[in-house]
Amino acid sequence: MSTRTPRTTNAAAFAAAQTVIPGGVDSPVRAFGSVGGTPRFMERAQGPYLYDVEGREYVDLVCSWGPMLLGHGHPAVVEAVHAAVDRGLSFGTSTESETALAELIASKVPVERVRFVSTGTEATMTALRLARGVTGRNLIVKFAGCYHGHSDGLLAAAGSGVATAALPGSAGVTEAAASETLVVTYNSREELEKAFAERGSEIAAVITEAVPCNMGVVEPQDGFNAFLREITQRHGALLIWDEVLTGFRATSRGAWGLSGEPEGWTPDIWCFGKVIGGGMPVAALAGSAAIMDHLAPLGPVYQAGTLSGNPVAMAAGYATLSSADDAVYAAVQRASDAVREGLVAALDAEGVDHSIQRAGTLFSVAFGTSKGGVKDYADAQGQEVFRYAPFFQSMLESGVYLPPSVFEAWFVSAAHDDAAIGTVLEALPGAVRAAAAATPQG
């Protein structure tokens, strides 16, 4: 029977969820832990708007953390998904929809093989296994503050020194798993040179976010990504390029369009997610045939997935990515610029010290960082974090749904029209005043 208890308030929905789901959420940031207040339980979405169980409308500046590039309920996507559902939800066999989406991805970035999985976590986890399988080496280098999903070795936090074993970044991660990850400071060529000087022959790969967006946006310094390409090649290690967030979102060519493409180089293993599923659980790893064919069934590196390449999910991804033409990216960039410029104007009007970090259509704000901006995780953590919660709450009250953490990028879609942007611009001055009035004690 399809009955459910009607939930009339967000508070009631959250209370009910907490009795049966740990913390009431299936992904921690949704719990509003760093901004306080009651998480909003959404009922539906359309275009640039979200609607919660109380019937309140919000301009959506999260866009499901990236996938909703076209906005919610785009007709082409809805139609493609309905048609796929009518044909069958899942067959446990191959379908042509996988080939179609793989070909589409390979037409946009220089990859020869694409393997679909269901989450970004699986994509990066498999990329590490593949890099180890290809090189026969064990160590992985990652950057402090870069997020690559929640597999054990990638939840390692920085240890006391460079090129020393990392510490487990979560309860339940063993020291053994963490010890195979070296954590270095983002944008630090010196630390990377040192790590390779000391352990180079053991390093299978460097994994990096193409532009870090999970400590807020942090711009790679000029030539930093090209340096990663060069130093990995020099030492026989692979470069794993995590575009789960930025892929087909930062620009039409992802963050690669900002560095690798203009500079004329490619990484070894790409990881995609978010936009390539258009709101369904799809992610992928991709690269040259020479590397990717190490995966089973052709090669010795095992990887599998019951629902990998699910036909309904493939349909959503294909419809989204094939609809994402130049006009869509121009609209997303226009909306991003309007929101960012409005934010800067409001912050300047109140004299709130800040910096804005950008990556194509993506940006984030950091408070109290105008001197030097944010170039690594220590800078991000050193900002005036306390200003964000009152800012966020004020925006929410005014009908704007921001990421519930300062350490996240802001996302817009091609559906963010003048009316939606107008709501954001109207909300900003009050929220900025709340941020200006905030004190570290709260």
Ligand SMILES: *Cc1c(COP(=O)(O)O)cnc(C)c1O
């Ligand atoms: C979101 C994200 C992931 C993890 O993807 P999930 O689908 O949440 O597992 C990995 N890397 C980056 C850069 C991400 O932003």
